[in-house]
Amino acid sequence: MLSAVTELHHNWKLVKVPLPFSLKWVNSYIIPDSSGYTIIDPGLRTDEAIGLWEKVLEYLNIEWHEIKKIIVTHQHPDHYGLAGFMQERSAAPVFMSSRAHQYARRLWGTEAESDYNDALLALFAKHGMPQHLLQAIDENLGEFRSRVLPHPEVTYIQAGDTIAFGDRQWLLIDAPGHAFGQLCLFNEKEQIMFCGDQVLDRITPNISIVPGEEQDPLHCFLTSLEQLKQYKVRLALPGHRDPIVNFAERIEQLQQHHARRLDKMLEQLQAGSYTAFECCELSFGSHLRQNAHNLRFAMAETLAHLVYLEIRKEIVSELSDEQIIYYTSVK
Numbered sequence: 001m002l003s004a005v006t007e008l009h010h011n012w013k014l015v016k017v018p019l020p021f022s023l024k025w026v027n028s029y030i031i032p033d034s035s036g037y038t039i040i041d042p043g044l045r046t047d048e049a050i051g052l053w054e055k056v057l058e059y060l061n062i063e064w065h066e067i068k069k070i071i072v073t074h075q076h077p078d079h080y081g082l083a084g085f086m087q088e089r090s091a092a093p094v095f096m097s098s099r100a101h102q103y104a105r106r107l108w109g110t111e112a113e114s115d116y117n118d119a120l121l122a123l124f125a126k127h128g129m130p131q132h133l134l135q136a137i138d139e140n141l142g143e144f145r146s147r148v149l150p151h152p153e154v155t156y157i158q159a160g161d162t163i164a165f166g167d168r169q170w171l172l173i174d175a176p177g178h179a180f181g182q183l184c185l186f187n188e189k190e191q192i193m194f195c196g197d198q199v200l201d202r203i204t205p206n207i208s209i210v211p212g213e214e215q216d217p218l219h220c221f222l223t224s225l226e227q228l229k230q231y232k233v234r235l236a237l238p239g240h241r242d243p244i245v246n247f248a249e250r251i252e253q254l255q256q257h258h259a260r261r262l263d264k265m266l267e268q269l270q271a272g273s274y275t276a277f278e279c280c281e282l283s284f285g286s287h288l289r290q291n292a293h294n295l296r297f298a299m300a301e302t303l304a305h306l307v308y309l310e311i312r313k314e315i316v317s318e319l320s321d322e323q324i325i326y327y328t329s330v331k
């Protein structure tokens with residue numbers, strides 16, 4: 001058995017597709033049925049990932065044309081990036097939600113479509129991030145475009161509908177917060193859920209303020225977790241790390257994690273006034289200055305928590321010297 005391939009029941013396979021950053025790999029799934037194979041979340045486009053897929057398919061004796069469906073749970077490049085490449089090889093339809101697809105176009109579409117990078121840098125600048133770090137983030141963002149091309153032609157699927165693969169029907173469930181437009185796939189009879197990045201074991205899904213999605217992603221995420229907890233899930237198959245057998249318990253741990261982080265941020269702001277960038281460094285440490293990729297996630301996650309606190313009137317913000325400062329109204 002190839003070390004990147006894990007055998008699941010029903011002859012399903014989990015493939016660890018390599019990523020060139022701290023997450024190390026994304027979980028792709030190969031689900032056979034009478035018509036051929038369905039791939040869930042093919043991975044990020046890198047030479048290493050393509051090399052692995054070629055090896056895996058050869059090892060499993062699968063021809064590209066036997067891939068009949070490609071499903072992308074959400075638009076993040078580590079899930080979406082290889083969809084177009086795989087579609088070129090297999091001619092299979094690529095299924096994802098329209099909202100997720102539109103966001104992918106906003107990130108890496110034509111020049112007219114993609115306004116994401118400039119908007120993100122302007123947002124971070126307004127929240128106190130120094131210029132040289134903005135530049136490092138800009139460069140890091142630029143590296144992603146080649147890792148998602150070519151774009152696939154997408155067939156839209158939506159929450160509330162079902163999709164068939166693996167000789168089973170799967171209910172599509174809207175799972176916003178980590179990525180707006182993300183879909184989970186649930187089979188009630190077997191109590192199995194493909195949960196994308198909404199629930200992960202050992203690591204916490206990143207919850208970010210990103211351009212155009214500035215409302216209250218943390219609230220959306222926590223609400224979504226409450227909804228997902230209502231499903232009876234015996235086995236959750238996530239986008240990273242290991243399959244989850246204690247789904248409801250893991251959800252509670254994630255809820256507690258965010259409650260603790262909110263408490264901690266509130267405590268910091270009771271002691272002083274800070275920009276979001278300063279709050280980010282207080283929470284995550286200044287060593288992230290060396291890692292633009294992780295700094296971007298930490299900064300956007302900090303903003304998501306600050307926005308959550310501000311909407312609930314726990315903190316207030318004001319513009320001072322062209323930067324937004326947060327503080328508690330009670331001093």
Ligand SMILES: [Zn+2]
Binds near residue numbers: 074076178179197
């Ligand atoms: Zn993701």
